[in-house]
């Protein structure tokens with residue numbers, strides 16, 4: 001048996017604008033992981049068992065655009081296998097789907113790693129990242145590549161489409177709460193909605209994306225200098241621009257307000273938005289009280305994580 005795991009992720013700054021080649025910051029979330037086990041089988045075919053999404057199927061019965069099939073096909077193609085092997089693949093993920101935490105990319109990365117290693121040809125991080133990106137493209141159209149990158153390399157990144165990956169240096173650890181609004185919201189849909197806005201008035205939205213990119217640059221500097229209060233302020237500004245892009249929603253806005261009113265330095269949507277998760281930056285001493293306030297205000301789950 002061969003196993004591989006991959007973490008979830010949060011976008012700290014710059015979601016959506018990153019699709020339009022502005023910089024963004026993201027970090028892995030090790031508290032929520034996807035795990036894949038691959039075993040040889042006596043049964044013909046490649047059988048997938050993914051209880052989280054109630055899927056049990058032979059992989060070739062899935063549509064070619066299904067993310068799991070795309071990832072498996074990608075590995076078989078990359079390894080130039082002479083014939084399809086007989087395998088059982090078990091996929092278990094603690095990362096809620098459609099919540100902005102990169103569940104799809106984490107499953108792809110863990111699957112590509114476990115499968116290629118089981119077949120005796122483990123792929124390099126660079127190859128895993130490229131294949132996971134290809135899978136994201138088939139599945140959700142126009143991804144920027146930030147999700148697969150932060151998840152493959154499992155470290156905080158400064159990311160700009162088309163540029164080499166830069167690891168983020170963190171001057172002082174950041175304490176973050178990740179609060180689930182309980183509203184599932186596929187990233188594919190919010191990305192498509194922003195694209196429609198941009199197509200209707202590209203000058204207006206390019207200007208908004210520029211502002212988001214400037215915030216991401218300022219946030220990188222504040223992060224390196226270890227200035228969490230400044231970062232909190234920048235997060236609030238980023239959230240306002242995400243509201244303008246129509247990727248927040250009333251429930252998320254209310255939770256963002258709750259986090260700020262109960263002592264967080266800043267809070268914002270994280271990821272695709274229109275539901276999913278928000279992040280709140282807190283002083284270590286106020287993590288418990290802000291978390292309790294978020295739960296009391298209706299968050300269905302609050303994770304605590306540190307970016308260090």
Ligand code: MEV
Nearest residue numbers: 015016143144145271272
């Ligand atoms: C999703 O985690 C981040 C988005 O910017 C989409 C992308 O970058 O592909 C919304």
